[in-house]
Structures are given as C-alpha cells and as structure tokens.
Amino acid sequence: MRILFLLFAILPIIEIALLVKVGGIIGGWNTIAIVIITAFVGSYLVRREGLHTLQTAQDKMQRNELPGNEIVQGLMLVIAGVLLVTPGFVTDILGMLFVLPGTRQYIASQVSKHMKTRVVSSAGFAGQGPFDSQQSPFTEAPKDQNGDVIEGQYTDKTERDEDHRLR
Template identity: 85%
Template sequence: MRILFLLFAILPIIEIALLVKVGGIIGGWNTIAIVILTAFLGSYLVRREGLQTLQTAQDKMQRNELPGNEIVQGLMLVVAGVLLVTPGFMTDILGLLFVFPGSRHVIASHLTKHMKARVVTSAGFGGQSPFDQPQSPFTQQPRDENGDVYEGQYTNKTDNDENNRLR
C-alpha cells in the first residue's frame, strides 16, 4: 500500500518539481526537448531489448527449458516502456535502469528470488496448495464405506418394463 501511495502521490510531485527546476536552469523548451527525446530513445531501446529477450525465451523453449527469467525481464521491459514514455526525469532514470541489460539482469534476478521465496512461503505447510479450490460440503461426491467415489448415469429398467406393459 505504501508503494502505491508513493507512486501515485509523491512521485508526480517530485517529477513536477524536477521539471520546473531543470526548466529554470536550461530553459523550458530544452526541458521539453529532453523529455521528448528520452521518450523516443526509450521506445527504441525497449523495442530492441524486447525483441532480444523474446528471441532468448523462444530459444529456451525450443530446448524445453522454462524461460522464467526472460518472462520477468519482459515484464520489466513493459514497465520500462511506460516509465520512459511518461514525462519526467525520475521515471526516465528508473525506466533506463529497467532497459539496460546489465542492471535489468541484476534487478530481474532479485525479483525472481523474491518471487520464489514468496511462492514457497505462501504455500506453507498447511497441507493444501495455494491453487486448490475450497470445496463446499454441498458439492462433495457421495462415497461408499471404502471412501471410493462412483459416478455415472443409470436407467431403472423396472420402471420402463412397467410403463411398456401399461400401454
């Protein structure tokens, strides 16, 4: 919750203050030109790195390997694209950290470690998988004395024979 508050409340205030400060130093039009230039440069870099990451993921899948790290990097590139197109210097710096391969690999490895730890701890020792659906007592299958479940359709032949005789 705190992170969302920082993103949506404090970060725009910081961005506006930085834009005004830089605009006062180098001029308003130069500041606008830098913001537009970083948006175009960022979109080019995101596209190039995204295609490279996609190619690596496809190569891993052809070798029957799970491209987990590439999936995380692809998501980071999506976030980087949004950050780089958003006007501001803080978002541009964060977006460039997500785009450049060296920093992206480091951040992605930390994210995957964190996600693996979350999955393991959320599964816990409760005996149920986090993916199990809770069962209602009203939808449980009837069981016999051995605990076996028998399902199927049946037709009562005695009723059909009596109906045929009455006709």
C-alpha cells in the same frame, strides 16, 4: 499500499518540481526537447531489448526450459516503456535502469529469487494451498530410459477391484 501512494501522489509532485527547476536552469524548450528525446530513445531501447528477451525466451522453450527470468525481464521492459514515455526525469532514470541489460538482469534475478522463495515457502505446507503437491515445483520431471518426460494421470484398478470383491 504505501508504495502505490508514493507512486501516484508524491512522484508527480517531484517530477513537476524537477521539470520546473531544470526548465529554469536550461530553458523550457530545452527541457521539453530532453523529455521528448528520452521518450524516443527509451522506446527504441525497449523495442530492441524486448525482441532480444523474446528471442531468448523462445530459445529456452525450444530446449524445454522454463523462461522464468525472461518473463520477469519482459514485465520489467513493459514497466520501463511506461516510465520512459511518462514525462519527467525521475521516471526516465527508473525506466533506463529497467531497460539497460545489466541492471535489468540484476533486478530480474533478485525478483525471481524472491518469487521462488515465496512459492517454495508457501508450497512447504502440504494440504494447505492450491498446489498440494509433495514435489517441489522447481525440480525436473521424472524421465524414462530414453530421457523422455512422461506425464499423465492413472487410476489403480486393482485396488478398486479388491474393494468391490470385499463388499
């Protein structure tokens, strides 16, 4: 909650103060030109990196792998696009950190690791959450001799028939 307060209350004040300061040093039109150029360059980079991330996610899905890291990177690219189009230097710097592949992959891996830890730790309490599975959500599904994954539901009719006979 405090982070949202910082984002919506303090960040615009910092942005305005920085724009006025930079405008006083290099001139108002130059400052406006820099803000517009960073918006165009940022939108180009977001589009390019977004298409690359989408292609990587599709490749993983064709190999029957979960594109978890790519989903996180895609969300980061959406946030980067919003930050880069928002006028200001602080938001541009944060947006560029989310767009550049090296920093985006590092941040995405940290976020994914944090999310996996939260999912695994909350799934550790069987019978207390919406996912009451005994199997970890990050283990591979069992396979038959051919390597095919067979999933489904079944009902053991022998137990039900024995219950009816006992009555």
